[in-house]
Amino acid sequence: MPLSKPVRRQLLHTRQVQCQGFERTDGLWDIEAHITDVKTHNVDNAERGGYVGAGEPFHDMWMRLTLDRSMHIHHVEAVIDASPFPHCPGIAGRFRQLEGTRIGPGWHRQARETFSGIQGCTHLHELLAPLATTAIQTLWPSEESEIMELAANVMLDRCHGWSRHQELIRKYIPHLYVPADTHVSDEQDSAIPDQSSRRHS
Known part of the structure; x- marks a missing residue:
């Protein structure tokens, strides 16, 4: 529309x-x-x-x-x-x-x-x-397991669809799932690795 x-x-x-x-x-x-x-x-x-x-x-x-x-x-x-x-x-x-x-x-x-x-x-x-x-x-990726791995590293909590409160996260990435009525602490937030640091070669 x-x-x-x-x-x-x-x-x-x-x-x-x-x-x-x-x-x-x-x-x-x-x-x-x-x-x-x-x-x-x-x-x-x-x-x-x-x-x-x-x-x-x-x-x-x-x-x-x-x-x-x-x-x-x-x-x-x-x-x-x-x-x-x-x-x-x-x-x-x-x-x-x-x-x-x-x-x-x-x-x-x-x-x-x-x-x-x-x-x-x-x-x-x-x-x-x-x-x-x-x-x-x-x-x-085309494989569902790879999609979830990518989401965990890149997409999680970057938009509504990939919120860690969604049932989809509980189903496929349960260790990162947090119920919607639960406060996300700094410790939980750090469970998602920040891998943006520089790679030295």
Whole structure:
């Protein structure tokens, strides 16, 4: 069912985020995201030759995570093709600090702390959430037991469907199940291993 019919209006801005997951021939996976911001009108910008034209990307950025089946990130590449200021692309290489981390509990928090404020790029950072969920969908196993193992490491308590209070968790991952009327203590929360720390090789 679509949204309800709006009042008369005019399109001003379109943000598009496209994510894709690729299985590589070397046993790893590439998860890629591309974000663009495009306006339907000219925007004054002295740093971009006086203005950014209608239909010309105000932001145009890419990120690729190369990871293995356990969600360990082997390589990160980020590119800024279009931005408001000429110095913006200089921050893209900093996202390689994600190399050696693992998508799972605590990963988003670690990324937020690593790239907060002037240490990161708002729009590249925004790509991390859809990249993570795209990685999960790309590597989603076909065997039920593997699905539950993946859920325990990555999905548990990340959304309503995978709440540790759900009957599904009691059935398939009983050691992580907590009744809905039970307070989750720090000790119980730590039962889900935070495997987002860096892997040193």
